Amino acid sequence: MAIGVTNAPEKSRSSGSIINDPQVRGIFYQAITIIILAVLIYWIVDNTIENLRRANIASGYGFLNSRAGFDVGQSLIAFTSDSSYGRALVVGFVNTLLVAITGIITATIIGFLVGIGRLSHNWIIAKLSLAYVEVFRNIPPLLVIFFWYSGVLAILPQAREALALPLNIFVSNRGVAFPRPLFGEGAEYTLLALLVAVAASLLFARYARKRQEATGQRLPVLWTVLGLIVGLPLITFLAAGAPLTFDLPVAGKFNLTGGSVVGPEFLSLYLALSFYTAAFIAEIVRAGIRGVSKGQTEAAHALGIRPRLTTRLVIVPQAMRIIIPPLTSQYLNLTKNSSLAVAVGYADLVAVGGTILNQTGQSIEVVSIWLIVYLSLSLATSLFMNWYNARMALVER
C-alpha cells in the first residue's frame, strides 16, 4: 500500500523537479491505488459472477420469501418450519438482541460490583475481585461458553429428576423452567399506569430540580418517584381485579410440562458472556474511579460536603465521564461475542444465517445481511457515544 507524505505544508513547492513535489506525488500514489483497487474489484466481481453462474445460484434477495424448512429451538416470535427465510433471520436478530440485552444488564451489575470491590479497603474483597478479573480476562469466551454448556448444564439431573427451587422453578439439563405469567383482561391498564407513572416521575423530577435551583429547597424526589412507579401500577392492577394467573411447570414422568423453559443454549451463552464481559467492565470501573483525582474528594470535604454526598455529587459524575465510552465499547463487544452462539446451537443471527447459507448457498446475500445488521449496531452505538461525549465534555474557559 502506498502511503505518501503526510503533514506536508500546504505550499511547499520544492525547488527541484516535479517528481519531488509532495502534492504531485500524493496524487500519483492515490491514482495508483485507485487503479489497483479497480482492477482487483473487477477481477473479483468477474470471478464471482462466473462462479455463481456455474453453481446455478440466482443472486438477489428473493430467497428471503421462500419456505425455511428448519425449526428454531427458541424463539420469542412465532416461527414454524413453514415460515420464510426472512422471518428466520428476524427470529435470529431478536434472539441476538435478547441475549445481548440480558447479558449487558448482568455484566454491568457484576462488573460494577467487582470493580468497586477491587478498590475496597477490605483486603479479602479486593483480592477476590482481583482473582475474578485475572481469571476471566485471560481465557477465551468460547471456552467459558463450553464450560457452562458441556461442563455444568449438561451434567445437571434429567428433566424427570429436576431440581425444584422455590417459586416453582425447576432446573434440569433441559434448562430452567419457571412459571409463565398469563395476563387476563384489564392487564393492559397496568402497563398504561406504569407508563403514566414514569412520565409523571420525569416531570416531577424536572420540577423539583427547577425549584431547587430557584429556591434552594429540596423535594423528596426519590420517595415520590418510587411511590409513583410502584404504587400507581399496583393500584391499577388491584382495581382491575388482579388479572394475572401463572402457568406452572409440572414435573411429569419424562419431561416437564407447562411454564416457560429457557434452554441450556441460551443459559450458557448468557452466563458466559455476562461473566466474561464483567471482568472487563470491572477494570473500566476501577480505572474510572481512580481517574478522579484525590484533590476532588479533599476539596469536597473542605467545602463541608458529607462523604455520601461527595460520592454522589463529585466522584460519580466525574468517574462516569471516564467510564461510559469504554463501557459502551464493551457492550458492543458483548453483542458481537453473542455470535459465538453458533458454537452451542443457540439460534442467533449468525447461527440462523449459517443454516440458510448452507441450505441455499446464497453466501453473498447472507453475509451482506450480517454486515448490515452488525454495522448498524456499531454505528448506532458510536452515534450515541458522540452525542454523550458532546453532552458530557468538560466546558473549559
Added chain:
Amino acid sequence: MTTHEASFVRASMVEASPAPVLESGIVFWLRKNLFATPKDTALTIISLLVLAWLVPPAIQWLFIDAAWTGGGRGVCATVEQGGSQPEGWSGACWAFVNAKFSQFLFGRYPMDERWRPALVGILFVLLLVPMLMPKVPYKGLNAVLLLVALPIVATILLPGGWFGLTYVETPLWGGLLVTLVLSFVGIAVSLPLGILLALGRRSDMPVIKMLCTVFIEIVRGIPLITVLFMASVMLPLFLPQGVTFDKFLRALIGVSLFASAYMAEVVRGGLQAIPKGQYEGADSLGLSFWQKMNLIILPQALKLVIPGIVNTFIGLFKDTSLVSIIGMFDLLGIVRLNFSDTNWASAVTPVSGLIFAGFVFWLFCFGMSRYSGFMERVLDRSQR
C-alpha cells in the same frame, strides 16, 4: 571548653519505644484491612464463609478425589456408570488429559513426524526467551532469527513435502500447535499491517485515508466469526475456478486481518499522542516520510501504547479458539473433539478437559499481560 550543664539538654539518646500494639504487627493489619468498620467486618465474614464453602470442595474435586492415572473411562466413572469409582464419586479426570496430552499438543499430526513441530517449538522457545530478556545482547540478530529464519524453518518442517520429509496436510494439524501458529502469524502480520493502516488513516491523501478508515471500521464493527465465515465461504467465490486456498491459510488470513484493524486503532492512539513538534522537527531536519516515521515518531508512539498492543495480542490469542467453529482443531477444538471418544466419555471428562484447556490459555494470556507490565516499567525507567 564549656560543658553543657543545663539540665534540659540531653546527653544521651532516648531508646526508641516500640510502636503501640494497635499500630503495627498482625493485629493492626487485621484491624486495618479486614475489620475496620462493622460493614467491613460483615463483608470479611461473608467472604470467608463463601470461601470456606467453595475452596475445600474445589480442592477436593481438583486434586484429592481426582483420577490421575488410568487407561480408560473406568477410572473416571462410578460403578453405576460402568466404572470403578465408588457410588457418589466426583472428581477431576486428569487421566483423560494425561492420555490425550500429546494429541492436545499436536492434534492428529502423524506420530512418527511429531518431532518436527516439537523441534519448531523448542527453537521458538530458545529464540523467544532471550528476545524477551532486556539484558541479553544481540537483539537485532535475535529478531531476524525469530521473525525471518524461524518462519522459514517452520514452513519447511511443519507441512513437509521438501527434503524427503513426508507431507502433512493442514487438516491433520491441531491442538496447541494450531493455536500457537495462528497466534504467532497473526501477531507477526497484524503489527506491521496495523501500523500501515494507522498511518494510512492519518494520511493527508483522501483516497488512502478513506480506504483505511472504511476497512478498519467495517472489520471492527463485525464479529470475528463472520469474518471467518466470509473467509471460508466467500473467498472461494472470489477466486477463479480451480484455484483453492488451504482452509488453514484462509483462517490465518481472516484472523490476521481482523487483528490488524484493532491494532491500527491502538497505534493511531499512540500517533495522536505524539506532540506536533516532533513531526515538525523531523520535517525541518529534511527527513523523508519513512525516515521521519521510523526514526522519530513510531519509536515514541509504539512505546506509549505497549499495553494496548499486548491487549490486542491477548485478544488475538483468545480469538484463535474461534477457528474450532469453522471445523479446525485448535487446542479448544481438539479437547472438545475428544469428549466424543467413547473410550473416555464420562460425566466429568468435559469439565476436566475444559479446565485443562482454560488453564493453558490462561497461562499464556496471563504471562503476556505480566510481561507487558514488566516492559512498561523497564521502559519507564529508561525514560527518566
